[in-house]
Amino acid sequence: MLAVSPMELFELAAVVVAAGAISGLLAGLFGIGGGAVMVPVFYQLLGVIGVDESVRMHVAVATSTGVILPTSLRSYFAHKARGAVDMELLRGWVVWVPLGVILATALAAFISSEGLRAIFAVIALVLAARMLLNRDSWRLGTALPGNPGRAIFGSVLGFLSTLMGIGGGVINNTFMTLYGRSMHQAVATSSGVGVLISIPATIGYIVAGWGRPELPPFSLGFVNAVGVALLIPVSLWVTPYGVRLAHALSRRKLEILFGLFLISVSIKFGWSLL
Template structure:
């Protein structure tokens, strides 16, 4: 039953990860925290949920990026300048997580999600002349996005997509490029959480640091097939509907994390 839950979750997460370019973590962290609480006893449930989420995002992102690339929607020029900072920030965020209490991590996740949701639902528009900053500015932004994203296991899309959209990158390109930016976040974040949890006590069997492999396997099996489907839908749904889905989803999950 536990493994079946991971497969169903993976199918759902994969679709929305491809659709919204969010990497899946915004959905995975609250769901995994709840499932882990039912099936295991550990003082590090949220840390394990975040670490496992980041590991699954690697596979989900690959499937999403391949689908978006077929539509020529990925801005590889932006990816190349954002990725180095994102990778360094991701390592830092994953390593720092071991020093932060689980309840604090949950609240950071919730506050961040609500702030992003408000911005999206209010449809705050950037200046028509606002453009993406230069290489230095993108590197700094990438480092900040990478560190915050890995700290709460969200894959970066929840920050990357609004960041690029605010700088007048078309929403569908922002979503597609965010999927690509989730790759360095997933790699560095997973490594960071494995290192952070290496010596932790009271971890479940079949885990490496804060990554729980049975959940990883069940989720990636399903999400690898549903992520491309969601990515294809990105290019068929209207922009306003995409933004509303994204914003409402963030609020629901933020409330869930506050409640937990």
């Protein structure tokens, strides 16, 4: 590890706290756990303090899943209190989403840092295009598909979200709106999806990275305990403000904000691959 001065430590802590505030706000606003913000920020911070490139992206993704659980829970209960969550959809995914998560954590140990960043950038860009170019006529149906299609999609949702270190909102929002559900209900339900993803993902990343010598101090497998401890309190505090903002904005404004946000994330990771 490289030596870090007290001032550098203070600056790094300040950036992590700021990332926690942003991720918490986004958890409420978009029904996500904030991973799309935390992962690129953590990736950069871990590079500054000398974490090996071979595990840097893995630690960023895994630590993000550890933070997603409390922010998703708080967002979920806040949205549920407003009656906006599709409980039937969540119950149907209780098995299938975690199944995809388990497969992803098992595979993640064998994927390179560049591979994880490429996955993150491509999926974020595709979803951003969907949000920004959205038309009301873009529909795959007027009702969500039944099984086995719904079960398969739930597993794919869990798989891709875990490899990105996100709570599934970026994918589930698109899925639900393409089948005629309102953006507000999609956002609310996505907070529950984040809960289904974060629990098995955190456990899986701990197991997948256990004993790796390149990991930074205070790591449980790929999950860094210091990062989780710093991000959770701030994220929990600001999440309700994001929920209030989500219910105050129109559907189209939510889609535009969401799309611009995803483009910025995709550009950041795409640039890092050059």
